[in-house]
Amino acid sequence: MFKKKRKHMDQKTARQLITVASPKSIISEQFRTIRTNLTFSLPDEELKTLFFTSASALEGKSTISANTAVTFAQAGKKVLFVDADMRKPTVHYTFRLPNAAGLSTVLTKQITLEEVIRETDIDNLSVITSGPIPPNPSELLGSKTMTSLLEKLKEDFDLIVFDAPPTLSVTDAQILSNEMDGTVLVIDVGYTEKDSIIKAKELLEQADAKILGVVLNNYTNSSGEYYEYYG
Amino acid sequence: MIDIHAHIIPGVDDGPETIEEAMRMLEDAAEQGITHIFATSHAKSPQYDVSVEQIKSGVALLREAVEANDIQINVLHGQEIRIHSKLLEDLVEGKALPLGNSQYVLVEFPTREIPDYAATVFEKMLSNNFVPIIAHPEKNRPLMDKPELLYKFVKQGCLSQVTTGSLVGHFGSKIKDTALSFINHQLVHCIGSDVHNLTSRPLLYNEGINELDKKGLSKQADILIENNFRIQEEKLVIIQEPIKPTKKWWNVFQWA
Numbered sequence: 255m256f257k258k259k260r261k262h263m264d265q266k267t268a269r270q271l272i273t274v275a276s277p278k279s280i281i282s283e284q285f286r287t288i289r290t291n292l293t294f295s296l297p298d299e300e301l302k303t304l305f306f307t308s309a310s311a312l313e314g315k316s317t318i319s320a321n322t323a324v325t326f327a328q329a330g331k332k333v334l335f336v337d338a339d340m341r342k343p344t345v346h347y348t349f350r351l352p353n354a355a356g357l358s359t360v361l362t363k364q365i366t367l368e369e370v371i372r373e374t375d376i377d378n379l380s381v382i383t384s385g386p387i388p389p390n391p392s393e394l395l396g397s398k399t400m401t402s403l404l405e406k407l408k409e410d411f412d413l414i415v416f417d418a419p420p421t422l423s424v425t426d427a428q429i430l431s432n433e434m435d436g437t438v439l440v441i442d443v444g445y446t447e448k449d450s451i452i453k454a455k456e457l458l459e460q461a462d463a464k465i466l467g468v469v470l471n472n473y474t475n476s477s478g479e480y481y482e483y484y485g
Numbered sequence: 486m487i488d489i490h491a492h493i494i495p496g497v498d499d500g501p502e503t504i505e506e507a508m509r510m511l512e513d514a515a516e517q518g519i520t521h522i523f524a525t526s527h528a529k530s531p532q533y534d535v536s537v538e539q540i541k542s543g544v545a546l547l548r549e550a551v552e553a554n555d556i557q558i559n560v561l562h563g564q565e566i567r568i569h570s571k572l573l574e575d576l577v578e579g580k581a582l583p584l585g586n587s588q589y590v591l592v593e594f595p596t597r598e599i600p601d602y603a604a605t606v607f608e609k610m611l612s613n614n615f616v617p618i619i620a621h622p623e624k625n626r627p628l629m630d631k632p633e634l635l636y637k638f639v640k641q642g643c644l645s646q647v648t649t650g651s652l653v654g655h656f657g658s659k660i661k662d663t664a665l666s667f668i669n670h671q672l673v674h675c676i677g678s679d680v681h682n683l684t685s686r687p688l689l690y691n692e693g694i695n696e697l698d699k700k701g702l703s704k705q706a707d708i709l710i711e712n713n714f715r716i717q718e719e720k721l722v723i724i725q726e727p728i729k730p731t732k733k734w735w736n737v738f739q740w741a
Contacts, residue, residue: 347726354611354642364612372721386611386642 270348273324274376282325288318288469289325295466296436302408305434305463307418307427309454313442314471316344316417323415327379331412334371336382338416338430340391343384345417349374356385360403361394367403380411391419396429404433421454431463438466443473487713488514488522488690489584490565490591490620490646490677494543498526498533500681508550509683515558517690521717523563523584523677525591530567537582540564561585561717565593565620570602573609583615587719591646591677593620599627599634604641611642618716619645621679622672623664624656632663632730635672639727644674647709649693650686668697668705671725675716676709 273282292301306319316339323335336357337345346353351372359365360382371380388394407414416434421427431437437458441451458465491514492500493507501507514522524544527533535543540562547560563584566572575581576590583590590610594603607617619638622628622645628635635645650656651664667673680688697706712722 344726346724350723350725352616352642352721352724354616355614359612 271321271324273321273328277328282321285321285325288322289329292322292436292438292466299435301413301435302411303404303414303416303434303436304466305416305418305427305431305437306440307421307431307437307454307458308440308442309420309422309446309450311342311420311423313420313440313446315339315420315440316348318440318469318471319415319417319438320345320348323413324376324379326413326415327376330378332378332410334380334382334407334411334414336407336414336416337384338395338426339419340384340388340394341419341424341426343387345381346383349381349383351381351383353383353385356383358385358388358391358394360385361397361399362388363399367406392425392429395426401433421457422450428457428461428463431458432461435464436466437463439468440471441468442471445472486517486519486690486710487717488519488678488680488688489563489589489618489675489713489716490525490648491522491680492524492526492565493522493547493560493680494524494526494535494540497535497539497543500526504546504550506682507547508554508556510680510688511547511551511558511560512554512556513683514678514680514688514690515556517688519558519690521559521561523561523591523717525563525565525584525677527593528564528566528581529569530565530593535564537564537580540582563591565591567593567595568600568603568606570600570606572606573613573615576610576615577613584618584716585719587716588614589616589618589644589716591620592617594622594625594628596624597626599625604638607638607641607643617643618675619643620677621646621648621651623647623651623660623667629659629663632667632670632672635667636670636727636729639672644712644722644724645672646675646677647673647693648677648679649689650679652693652696653689655689665700665702666730668702668709670728670730671705672727672730673705673709674722674724675712676706677713 273285306315308315323333327333337343355365355370370382418427495501495504495507526535544560544562564582610617622635647664651660654661678688678690694706715722
């Protein structure tokens, strides 16, 4: 009378992630290239915290950081993906999770860290969503609680990937990038102004961020061969 | 499948009057493929205020009768709580019931208004780990007129439950259109029958889901059904990014 599909869904929750939906596609391959490049970018040090930001909004930070986190998890690393964008959070939509509790509630000590680490359908990948939007994201991210939280997370995970707000609009990215092992700048080709990229780089350098490289988003290669510049 | 909204405890509210009627309703539900049904009698509404004790004894009574009649369905306790300013306090003190032992609470607005304190009450609930489920938003006048209000509540972290009867047009075409529009805007998370009796307010569970299939909303239907399972299993539900409803000049009558 009712169809079989009306039982439990077997569909993965994070289906919008291309590295999950079609791991063999060219784009997924590009993400694996990003993974390899990142792994080799710090030969002498261990890369434990990785930070994604951009100059302005809507350049693809969340998509690129989420997919990068997935590829690291697929390589067998125990990965935590944290939504540090407490202004326009999206990670809970990507993984289709509730956002009543998250980073902001941990930083304001309403809830313990263990309670907000959510497992996903992807092996080795856990997520912390942003939590409700607080009135003072910069203060929360710069707090001592955040520093001790980072230390604690580093013990439990091989790699922690952060999605952050854009560098030019708010100071959050500067505050956080200072504490990270590596920062990656996402640039939307044909959208981001050169000047703003340079300005963003300056701001990050002022904050002593270690910029590992740049990911070019929406890059089309006219020669037909797929190759994305990175570095 | 799971029904998270049903008035099946006899003689307490505007649900069934006798245990026999309740049994026939449960039989019907079991036949339609429902394995778990939440008994959500009205609480704190101006007409009916069914207490926690009444619900628990009612559920115990139904469970016995279900077993005696060999009906394959599990009756779980719940409440459809009319929103009021002390809702969180009631939940904490056990004077109000979530759905089963979960964190999800079925909350009803008055038909013609949304109280000013609604957002504050929801905020308090959410920060205390309760998740409000707004019952049948498609039947609430202000939400019909201003769907962006529902968008705000969903953004805040509330869930919403569509009624199957609304989907088949049991309450008129306007409520049906509103319900479908809410689902299209990914503002709905779970589904319930809001069954009251066998005649004027029947179950219509599969009919409602078939209607979604007909409208090409099978994917959304799958998510609603899956979320019902997750509520019963006390797990986190799937939440899609809500789309902000906008008024377009060429369909100003859409919400009129």
